[in-house]
Amino acid sequence: MNWIPSTSQILQLVLVGLAWYLYKSWIRPYRLLRKLGLKVPFPKPIVGNLMDYHPAVQHLGQLKNQEKYGRVYGGLFFSIPAIWVSEPNLLKSVCIKNFSNFSDRYSLVNGIEPFGEMLLELKGTDWKRIRNILLPTFSASKLKAIMPFIDKAGDRLVATILKAEQDGQSIDLWRTCGKFTMEVILATAFGIEFESKEHEEKLTNAARGLFEISPGPLQFLLIFAPSLFRVLEPKLGGQFMNSTHYLVKTCKQVIKERRRNMAQGIACRRDILQQMLEAGDSDKLNDKEVVAQALLFLGAGYETTANALAFATHSLATNPEIQQRVFDEISDKLSETDSVDYDSVGDLPYLEMVIAETLRMYPPVFHFNRDIKEDMEIDGLQVSKEAMIGIPVYAIHHDPKIWPEPEQFRPERFTSEEKSKRDPCTYLPFGNGPRNCIGMRLAMVEVKLAIVKILQKVELIVTKETDVPIQLKCGTTLSPANGVHVGFRKR
Ligand code: HEM
Structure with a gap:
């Protein structure tokens, strides 16, 4: 005889299931963090502490939590227990001293092809193998080889600015910087140059759609139910899956053409894509791995670098004396007719300090994480393999005990003397240790x-459209909320 459950039995089953789910995803991880001796703001079911502050101002949330709970505290990222650490000694242990226990990142997008094969997501020996093959690609000599592509994109950036100046038009320099970094990364990592305005827009939109997932239901699906995400995201108007398919297809076409040319002995462009195709002596990257890294470089290198450049231009416009000093340094070391090459841009120490201070105040990657392999104690802090370490870069960079008057833009914080007084783990725009940003030099x-x-041609000035102080917005990266609207005065 068939047993047919009654409505009340079904209801009971659903309630038990729900209670079990809430216990596993909410109470259990919360209790784990408390058991580790951490202060933890009480989380909400499903989202944990993710919505304690508006997603667009997570950077301020980091600061508030640091003020309230100190340099170590707990929180739930959805149901994932996170130990937030901003204490420099502990960070040194996590990123460097005990690297073997914290060598991986917590996987957030590895259920979607080709994300699982990206260096950012790879773990253990797989990560080490690909990292070692890729490292020489970002060496000084290899970067020198791609300088002509960066130079060409730089000329287009300046042409856009000069046209705006001539027409007396205002442009959003953040978007313009985005076009520049997009052009660089597409030309170098994808081996593609824009064929037309339409082509440029299609590629740019697709690249923007990558990694463009803000905290919310879609991010929840991406992490916990990638198969469902793959089906639902395009139907919900998301760009992620469509962008991924388009970019994978485009990259595969270029690789096919390169392989054909290589087989026929036809010389290929000396770009990052080519270096990846030729990288490794006995241990080569296969095409799938090359596509994954090209997509990663696009995602990791486009918006981050655009934001850094846009924040720097805003900082220069709002600090005219600092801008003048940078201009004087450039004029002293480089005449306008000199080509701007790898070595000449490497010999501008004051500009370097200005960029360092920009990345302190506005770190595009405002947080990152490390997975924990085994339970252990580091400098009195007990960590569990069920949790991850969260590193709140924005809060560290705005800690007044490390950076007096953190809201003041002061490049002098980065003289060699000042730098030698600080722990390296108090400044993390590119992370730290063996798992740091591989694209730092390129950026x-x-x-x-x-x-x-830009400065060789124009002076950057504040206009009535300029946001002072600049408003910030957190998405995948920390970016200017209203773009960057500064004026130009021709030199
Ligand atoms: C201003 C621009 C950039 C910033 C602020 C930035 C920042 C970061 C940070 C904070 C990390 C994590 C480091 C860690 O976990 O210790 C990272 C990782 C990474 N970045 Fe960047 N990045 C920038 C530009 C680039 C560029 C241009 C590329 C490549 C073309 C790139 C490729 C990567 C990759 C592949 C990783 C993962 C490395 C690994 O797991 O081994 N980044 N970046």
């Missing part, structure tokens, strides 16, 4: 070259 050279080229 720095892009930002420096663009600033040199």
